[in-house]
Amino acid sequence: xxxxxxxxxxxxxxxxxxxxxxxxxxxxxxxxxxxxxxxxxxxxxxxxxxxxxxxxxxxxxxxxxxxxxxxxxxxxxxxxxxxxxxxxxxxxxxxxxxxxxxxxxxxxxxxxxxxxxxxxxxxxxxxxxxxxxxxxxxxxxxxxxxxxxxxxxxxxxxxxxxxxxxxxxxxxxxxxxxxxxxxxxxxxxxxxxxxxxxxxxxxxxxxxxxxxxxxxxxxxxxxxxxxxxxxxxxxxxxxxxxxxxxxxxxxxxxxxxxxxxxxxxxxxxxxxxxxxxxxxxxxxxxxxxxxxxxxxxxxxxxxxxxxxxxxxxxxxxxxxxxxxxxxxxxxxxxxxxxxxxxxxxxxxxxxxxxxxxxxxxxxxxxxxxxxxxxxxxxxxxxxxxxxxxxxxxxxxxxxxxxxxxxxxxxxxxxxxxxxxx
Numbered sequence: 001x002x003x004x005x006x007x008x009x010x011x012x013x014x015x016x017x018x019x020x021x022x023x024x025x026x027x028x029x030x031x032x033x034x035x036x037x038x039x040x041x042x043x044x045x046x047x048x049x050x051x052x053x054x055x056x057x058x059x060x061x062x063x064x065x066x067x068x069x070x071x072x073x074x075x076x077x078x079x080x081x082x083x084x085x086x087x088x089x090x091x092x093x094x095x096x097x098x099x100x101x102x103x104x105x106x107x108x109x110x111x112x113x114x115x116x117x118x119x120x121x122x123x124x125x126x127x128x129x130x131x132x133x134x135x136x137x138x139x140x141x142x143x144x145x146x147x148x149x150x151x152x153x154x155x156x157x158x159x160x161x162x163x164x165x166x167x168x169x170x171x172x173x174x175x176x177x178x179x180x181x182x183x184x185x186x187x188x189x190x191x192x193x194x195x196x197x198x199x200x201x202x203x204x205x206x207x208x209x210x211x212x213x214x215x216x217x218x219x220x221x222x223x224x225x226x227x228x229x230x231x232x233x234x235x236x237x238x239x240x241x242x243x244x245x246x247x248x249x250x251x252x253x254x255x256x257x258x259x260x261x262x263x264x265x266x267x268x269x270x271x272x273x274x275x276x277x278x279x280x281x282x283x284x285x286x287x288x289x290x291x292x293x294x295x296x297x298x299x300x301x302x303x304x305x306x307x308x309x310x311x312x313x314x315x316x317x318x319x320x321x322x323x324x325x326x327x328x329x330x331x332x333x334x335x336x337x338x339x340x341x342x343x344x345x346x347x348x349x350x351x352x353x354x355x356x357x358x359x360x361x362x363x364x365x366x367x368x369x370x371x372x373x374x375x376x377x378x379x380x381x382x383x384x385x386x387x388x389x390x391x392x393x394x395x396x397x398x399x400x401x402x403x404x405x406x407x408x409x410x411x412x413x414x415x416x417x418x419x420x421x
Contacts, residue, residue, distance in 0.1 A: 001015055001094070001095070001096045001097065002096075002097045002098075002099070003096065003097070003098045003099070004098075004099050004100075004101060005074065005098055005099075005100050005101070006074070006100065006101065007074060007075065007076075007077075007100040007101060007217070007218075007219060008071055008074050008075045008100075008121075008123075008217055009071065009074055010068065010069065010070050010071045010074060011068070011069055011074060012066050012067070012068040012069075013066065013067050013068075013069070013096065013098070014057065014064055014065070014066050015064070015065060015066075015067075015096060016063055016064060016065065017031070017054075017065055017083065017091045017092070017094055018091065018092040018094070019031075019090070019091060019092070020085070020089050020090055020091055020092055024063075025063035026063065026065075026090065026091045027056070027061075027062065027063050028056035028058075028062070030090055030091070031085065031090040031091045032090075033053040033054045033055075033085075034053070034086065034087060035049055035053065036049055036086050037053065037054075037083060037084060037085055037086055037087075038050045038053060038054060038067065038081065038082070038083050039081070039082050039084075040069070040073055040079060040080070040081055041079070041080040041082075042073070042075070042076035042078075042079055043076045043077055043078055043079075044078065044080075045076075047082065050067065050069065050073065050081070051069075051070050051073060052067065052068045052069070052070075053067075054066065054067045054083070055067075055068075067081065067096075069081075069098075074100060075144070075146065076100065076146075077099070077100055077146075078097070078098070078099060078100075079097070079098040079099075079100065080095060080096070080097055080098075081095065081096040081097075081098070082094075082095050083095070083096070101219075119220065119256035119257070119258055119300040119327050120150070120216045120217070120220045120221040120257075120258035120300075120325045120326075120327055120328075121216060121217040121220045122214060122215070122216055122217075122258075122280055122298065123142075123149070123215045123216065123217050124142045124144075124214075124215045125212060125213070125214050125215075125280060125282045125296070126140065126142055126212070126213050127210070127211065127212045127213075127282055127283070127284035127294070128140060128210070128211055128284065129208075129209070129210045129211075129284055129285065129286040129287065129291060129292075130208055130209045130210070130211075130286070130291075131208060131286045131287045131288050131291060132208065133206040133207055133208055134206050134207075134208075135202050135203050135204070135205065135206050135207075136200055136202055137155070137157075137200065137201045137202070137203065137209050137211070138198035138199070138200050139153060139155070139198060139199050139200075139201055139211045139213060140196070140197075140198050140213070141194045141195060141196065141197050141198065141199060141213060142194075142195060142196075142213060142215045143195055143196050144195050145190045145192065145193075145194040145195040145215060146190065146192055146218055147190060147191055147192030147218070148189060148190065148192075148218030148219070149189070149190040149215055149216060149217060149218045150187060150188075150189055150190070150215070150216040150218070150221050150325070151187065151188045151189075151190055151194065151213060151214070151215055151216075152185065152186070152187050152213070152214040152216065152230075152260065152323070153169075153185065153186045153187075153199070153201070153211060153212070153213050153214075154183070154184075154185050154211065154212045154213075154214070154260075154262045154264070154294050154296055155183070155184045155185070155186070155201050155209060155210075155211045155264075155294070156181065156182065156183050156184075156209060156210050156211070156263075156264025156265065156292045156293060156294040156319075157181070157182050157184075157203050157207040157208065157209040157264075157292050158180075158181055158207050158208045158209065158266055158267070158286075158290060158291055158292040159179060159180070159181065159182065159203075159205060159207045160176040160177075160178065160179045160180070160181075160182055161182065161203040161204045161205035161207050162174065162182075162203070162204045163182070163184045163201055163202065163203055163204075164201070164202040164203075164204075165186065166186070166199050166200060166201060167359070168188055168356060168359055169186045169187065169188045169199070169356075170186065170187050170188065170230075170356055171184065171185070171186055172185040172186060172187055172230060172232045172323060173185045173232045173235060173321050173323075175235035175237070175319050175321070176319065177237040177238075177239075177266075177317045177318065177319050178317070180266045180317040181264055181265060181266040181292065181316075181317050181318065181319060182264065182319065183235065183262070183263065183264030183294070183319035183320070183321060184201075184264075185232065185262065185321060185323060186201075187230055188356065189339075189356065190218075191358055191359075191360065191363075207292070208286050208288065208290065208291040208292050209286075209291075209292050210264075210284045210285060210286055210291065210292045210293055210294045211284070211294065212262075212282055212284060212294050212295075212296050214260070214296065216258070216325065219328060220327065220328055221258070221325050221326060221327060221328055222325075222326035222327065222328055229325070229326045230323060230324070230325050230326070231248065231250070231251060231323075231324050231326075232248070232321055232322065232323050232324075233245070233246035233247065233248035233321060233322040234246050235319055235320065235321050236319070236320045236321075237317075237318065237319050237320075238317075238318055238320075239315070239316065239317045239318070240315060240318070241312060241313055241314065241315045242310040242311065242312060242313075243263035243265065243295075243310060243311045243313060243318040243319075243320040244309070244310045244311075244320055245261040245262065245263065245275070245308045245309075245320040245321055245322040246307075246320065246321070246322050247305060247306065247307035247322070248305065248306055248307075248322045248324055249304065249305045250303065250304050250305060250306065250324050252326055253304070254301075254302045254303050254304050255302055255327055256300055256301075256302055256327040257300065257301055257302075257303075257306075257324050257325065257326060257327055258298060258299075258300055258324070258325040258327070259298060259299055259300070259301055259306050259308065259322065259323070259324050259325075260296055260297075260298045260322070260323040260324075260325070261274075261275050261278060261296065261297050261298070261308035261309075261311070261320070261321075261322055262294065262295065262296040262297075262320070262321050262322075262323065263294065263295050263311055263313075263318050263319065263320040263321070264292065264293065264294045264318065264319050265292070265293045265294075265313055265316040265317065265318040265319075266292065266293075266316045266317045266318075267285075267289055267290060267291060267292075267293065267314075267316050268285045268286065268288075268289055268291060268293060268314065269285060269293040269313040269314050269315075269316040269318070270283040270284065270285040270293050270295065270313065271283040271295035271297075271311045271312060271313055272312045272313065273311065273312035274295070274297040274311055274312075275297055275308040275309035275310060275311065276309050277299055277309075278297035278298060278299045278308065278309075279297065279298060279299060280296075280297060280298045281295070281296070281297040282295065282296055282297075283295035283296075293313070293316070295311055295313070297311075306322065306324070308322055339353070339357060339364075339409075339410065339411040340372075340408070340409070340410045340411075341353065341354035341356070341357065341408070341409065342354060342374070342405070342406070342407065342408050342409070343403045343404070343405065343407040343408075343409055344391065344405060345403070345404055345405055346375075346376070346399065346402045346403030346404055346407060347402060348398045348399060348402055349394060349395055349397070349398050349399070350392050350393060350394045350395060351369060351371075351381075351392075351393050351395065351399075351403045351407070351409065352390070352391050352392050352393075353391040353392075353393060353409070353411075354391070355391065357391050358386075358388055359388040359389065360388045361386065361387055361388045361389075362385070362386055363386055363388060364383045364386045364393055364411055365383055365384070365385060365386055366382065366383065367382070367383050367411050367412060367413050368380055368381070368382055368383070368411070368412040369381055369382075369383055369393060369395065369409055369410075369411050369412075370409060370410050370411075370412065371403060371407050371408070371409050372408050372409065372410055373406075373407070373408035374403075374404070374406030374407040374408050375401060375402075375403060375404045375406050375407050376399060376400075376401040376402065376403045376404075376407050377407075379399055379400060379401065381395035381396050381397065381399065382395065382396040383395060383396075383411075384396050
């Protein structure tokens with residue numbers, strides 16, 4: 001039995017169950033589900049008991065059952081449910097397969113709203129402080145990270161030392177207030193291996209620091225972050241109780257953009273109030289008076305510009321920034337393609353993907369790379385081999401026109417394209 005459903009949305013599924021050793025369907029009197037009868041596997045992981053047990057649908061003659069999966073249980077691309085009556089074997093064993101789709105894709109296919117634009121969805125925010133002077137700052141990622149999620153790091157250090165951008169990350173901004181403090185922001189589209197790991201943000205001198213990591217749900221933001229999917233303002237600086245993130249003109253249509261206001265400050269200056277109308281406020285300061293502080297808050301707007309307003313802190317030197325994340329539209333269908341970006345270069349039988357493409361060898365093998373803009377527009381080839389360290393994808397046959405640094409591409413994973421015979 002197969003279902004399609006929205007990713008990350010608690011859903012109730014309705015289905016029949018066959019009675020043990022019979023050709024009849026089971027009714028409520030035939031089976032009393034118990035904990036352990038129903039188990040879940042997410043993306044082929046280990047099975048675990050479902051949070052809820054199946055329930056019988058009421059009404060005379062009903063032979064239908066329902067099972068409600070929680071939001072957390074629905075956070076996987078492929079979900080398998082096994083029903084095995086562990087007691088009296090009142091019902092036959094049964095397996096249910098669920099394929100989840102990003103919200104805009106699911107709604108476009110099954111909800112009839114082909115113009116749907118959803119806002120980027122924040123799934124988690126975590127913070128930490130580094131209370132000793134050091135150049136290494138191993139920032140912990142969220143415990144759960146799925147492939148395609150967007151990770152954002154807001155990093156503040158208590159001096160003007162520069163920060164080395166970690167491999168695979170994109171620096172959005174990095175600004176200092178004299179020699180007193182620096183605020184840097186970074187983003188990365190996850191490959192799914194980041195959960196619970198650490199990423200080292202190295203400063204050019206030994207300094208204390210604080211950091212906040214934001215995880216945004218795959219399928220809710222414009223996938224090509226490195227090409228106009230995330231933009232920042234011109235950082236503001238000052239010395240006061242009111243860090244004031246800059247106004248930012250949004251370079252796309254007025255449509256459910258996620259605005260993240262943030263600041264970094266010297267010493268202990270955690271936020272006591274956030275910009276008006278902003279939510280998801282989180283702040284972090286070091287344990288030492290000579291440490292660093294950061295804070296963020298966010299809101300969704302349908303406008304072409306935004307001026308967030310001020311935070312409230314103890315008076316300190318500060319830097320403030322505004323980050324805007326572009327929403328995913330139905331036409332951006334992230335469930336169809338695996339990556340969308342602009343190539344670095346190309347050759348007769350290869351294309352060099354963008355610098356933030358996967359660092360794992362063979363990651364895009366057997367996928368279809370399609371050039372959708374710039375030099376070579378309209379060509380497509382199968383990826384025969386991929387080298388993560390160089391980002392070079394070798395294709396199945398020579399290009400008619402070699403790609404170059406203007407070539408925008410999408411990669412469609414194996415199994416989501418059909419060759420023309």
